[in-house]
Amino acid sequence: MEIVVCIKPVPEAETRLRVAPGGQTLDAEGVKFVLAGYDESALEQALLLKESVPGSKVHVVSYGPPPRTEEVLRAAIALGADLATWVEAPAGTAGDPIVAARALAGAISSVPHDLVLCGKQAGDDEAGLVPPALGELLSIPDFGSVAELRWDPSLARFKFLRSTDAGGERWEAPTPCVIGLQQAWNDPRTAKLPNILKSRKAPIAKRPADPSNPGPRSVPTTFELPPPRTGARMIEYKTPEEAAQKLVRILREEAKVFP
Amino acid sequence: MPDFSLSAEQESLRDMARKFARTEMAPHAAECDRTARFPEEIYRKAYDLGLMNLNVPAEYGGSGLGVFDQCLIVEELAHACGGMTTSVIANCLALEPILLGGSPEQKERFLKPFCADYHFASFCLTEPSGGSDAGGLTTRARREGDHYILDGEKCFITNAPHASLYTVFATIDPSLRSKGITAFVVPRNAAGLSPGKDEEKMGHRASSTSTVRFDGVRVPVEDRLGEEGGGFSIAMRTLDQTRTPIGALATGIAQAALDHAAAYSLKRQSFGKPISQHQAIQIKLANMAQAVHAARLLTWHAAWTIDRGGKGTLESSIAKCFASDAALHVADEAIQTFGGYGYMKEYPVEKLLRDAKLTQIYEGANEIQRTVIARELLRPYA
Numbered sequence A: 001m002e003i004v005v006c007i008k009p010v011p012e013a014e015t016r017l018r019v020a021p022g023g024q025t026l027d028a029e030g031v032k033f034v035l036a037g038y039d040e041s042a043l044e045q046a047l048l049l050k051e052s053v054p055g056s057k058v059h060v061v062s063y064g065p066p067p068r069t070e071e072v073l074r075a076a077i078a079l080g081a082d083l084a085t086w087v088e089a090p091a092g093t094a095g096d097p098i099v100a101a102r103a104l105a106g107a108i109s110s111v112p113h114d115l116v117l118c119g120k121q122a123g124d125d126e127a128g129l130v131p132p133a134l135g136e137l138l139s140i141p142d143f144g145s146v147a148e149l150r151w152d153p154s155l156a157r158f159k160f161l162r163s164t165d166a167g168g169e170r171w172e173a174p175t176p177c178v179i180g181l182q183q184a185w186n187d188p189r190t191a192k193l194p195n196i197l198k199s200r201k202a203p204i205a206k207r208p209a210d211p212s213n214p215g216p217r218s219v220p221t222t223f224e225l226p227p228p229r230t231g232a233r234m235i236e237y238k239t240p241e242e243a244a245q246k247l248v249r250i251l252r253e254e255a256k257v258f259p
Numbered sequence B: 001m002p003d004f005s006l007s008a009e010q011e012s013l014r015d016m017a018r019k020f021a022r023t024e025m026a027p028h029a030a031e032c033d034r035t036a037r038f039p040e041e042i043y044r045k046a047y048d049l050g051l052m053n054l055n056v057p058a059e060y061g062g063s064g065l066g067v068f069d070q071c072l073i074v075e076e077l078a079h080a081c082g083g084m085t086t087s088v089i090a091n092c093l094a095l096e097p098i099l100l101g102g103s104p105e106q107k108e109r110f111l112k113p114f115c116a117d118y119h120f121a122s123f124c125l126t127e128p129s130g131g132s133d134a135g136g137l138t139t140r141a142r143r144e145g146d147h148y149i150l151d152g153e154k155c156f157i158t159n160a161p162h163a164s165l166y167t168v169f170a171t172i173d174p175s176l177r178s179k180g181i182t183a184f185v186v187p188r189n190a191a192g193l194s195p196g197k198d199e200e201k202m203g204h205r206a207s208s209t210s211t212v213r214f215d216g217v218r219v220p221v222e223d224r225l226g227e228e229g230g231g232f233s234i235a236m237r238t239l240d241q242t243r244t245p246i247g248a249l250a251t252g253i254a255q256a257a258l259d260h261a262a263a264y265s266l267k268r269q270s271f272g273k274p275i276s277q278h279q280a281i282q283i284k285l286a287n288m289a290q291a292v293h294a295a296r297l298l299t300w301h302a303a304w305t306i307d308r309g310g311k312g313t314l315e316s317s318i319a320k321c322f323a324s325d326a327a328l329h330v331a332d333e334a335i336q337t338f339g340g341y342g343y344m345k346e347y348p349v350e351k352l353l354r355d356a357k358l359t360q361i362y363e364g365a366n367e368i369q370r371t372v373i374a375r376e377l378l379r380p381y382a
Helices: A038-052 A068-079 A097-109 A130-138 A193-201 A240-254 B008-035 B040-048 B067-080 B082-101 B104-115 B174-180 B231-267 B279-307 B313-338 B349-359 B366-381
Strands: A002-006 A057-064 A083-088 A115-119 A142-152 A157-164 A167-173 A177-181 A205-207 B121-124 B140-144 B147-158 B165-171 B181-187 B193-195 B209-220
Touching: A002 A038, A002 A097, A038 A057, A038 A068, A038 A115, A038 A142, A038 A177, A057 A068, A057 A097, A068 A083, A068 A193, A068 B008, A083 A097, A097 A130, A115 A130, A130 A142, A130 A177, A142 A167, A157 A177, A193 B008, B008 B040, B008 B067, B008 B082, B008 B349, B040 B082, B067 B082, B067 B231, B067 B279, B082 B104, B082 B121, B082 B147, B082 B165, B082 B181, B082 B231, B082 B349, B121 B147, B140 B165, B147 B165, B147 B181, B165 B174, B165 B209, B165 B231, B174 B181, B181 B209, B181 B231, B231 B279, B231 B313, B231 B349, B279 B313, B313 B349, B313 B366
Parallel strands: A002 A057, A002 A115, A057 A083, A083 A205, A115 A177, A142 A177, B121 B165
Antiparallel strands: A142 A157, A157 A167, B140 B147, B147 B209, B165 B181, B193 B209
């Protein structure tokens, strides 16, 4: 099975983000970009499928600027991806999900793909637009918020669960299709040290951005950081029972969490 | 221009070690310390990820890292737990004599099967009568035909109860002092080899330490490393390679102590404000930060010297000695920052002091390091 996984470099979770002068972009200076969250789960899913279906290959594809994009591709190779393609982003365009989807679709359409896996949304902007856009651009079915994905060899179909607010839906899907995965239900593995060393020397196919890919149709006007949190309130108490009683009173009478 | 930046590869190695340390080791550090449990499940994962035989070349199944890269990893691991780190890196110490003194055939025969699976090895130099005076060791190796017969006792041997392979230093004639010392590789199943019971230790309690007795242990001549009488040089050159990562281990403990103290100082209130706003605490934190930074840079410099082919005896002794003294001091100041809470086992900093203490003692006590530093520094003046 040929599995393509789309990954995006996102700021490490502990990063303190700053808005760049002008207010329309985030300041990337000193920010560490990593393979994280939904994409990490998507890659783990691809590696599990590869291990269960003999002869499978995992091909990671990322669209973005240097050096962060190369770094997440190498991280994916260290985790077990067989091939990597980097679609180079012209400066300033990497943030738009539809532009990214067009760039990724261009790369994916030129390589074998029985399954295109993505995180259901990116760990930073959480737009969630790339998986459905890829489905449209590649003219194949797409599914989001997927968990418990497995391959049924007797039916030659994927089986999975789609979680919704109302409950769960069980689905089957043919090849090829695009699947956007839920986060952190499959305990992503850690790269082994020798594989990290090997990944540094692994080839990465570079693909220039398609000049015919139109730029974003929308751009954010300004970025704002969340307001600083107001101070926590300490409860004075002598016994745990007293602490609990005071907390319940505050939750009921002041925060009105319950009647 | 000297370059203090890490390569992308080094950052990847450090990130991986950090992730392992924080997700696999740190959550169990307090429990293993309390119960003196040897967490095999964590060590097995460390082996699976390639963290256990860092210095063994890839051709023999190790990770093949230089000393600098080892230091990056060791500091991250020690940030989570000094004791676990000691057990994870003990193979580097025990296998280094084979790397330095073994023939190609011996490396192939000992290292390949060892590294191919989850195994521990132990470095057996120190004896009950002394560790610093290594030239005066008394474990005997008597030649009988194509075998040596080993008799004696080693003590404070890391991982000894769990080891499958021991590198052992014994003398063919005590009157020859260091010139009689000879190195051997001995498997666990050799008749007459018996590890003692786990020692009850002040710190590094997730690690295992015991005596190893040799009662008429027969070792084939082909398991001798180097020549008869060449063992002392192998032992000293081994320690030249492994001393610097102990500086990194101490730096990791010190960094953990600083991290805990800094975070605590921001949330602990006294006199109506966080204690981080009191100069007394600011000065403490500033001094701790200086010690940690200097310990790291000395360690990096020693590692860099060795990786460039230098002997690094002076640099590694300075790094190990300074970093371990710094670790004890910084852990002490972290406890002081926590006040009474710092003295309580419920908080993480008292463990750091107990773990830091050992770094001043093992792999060459700091008194010996200072002797070495003095000897090396006086050389140009003589």
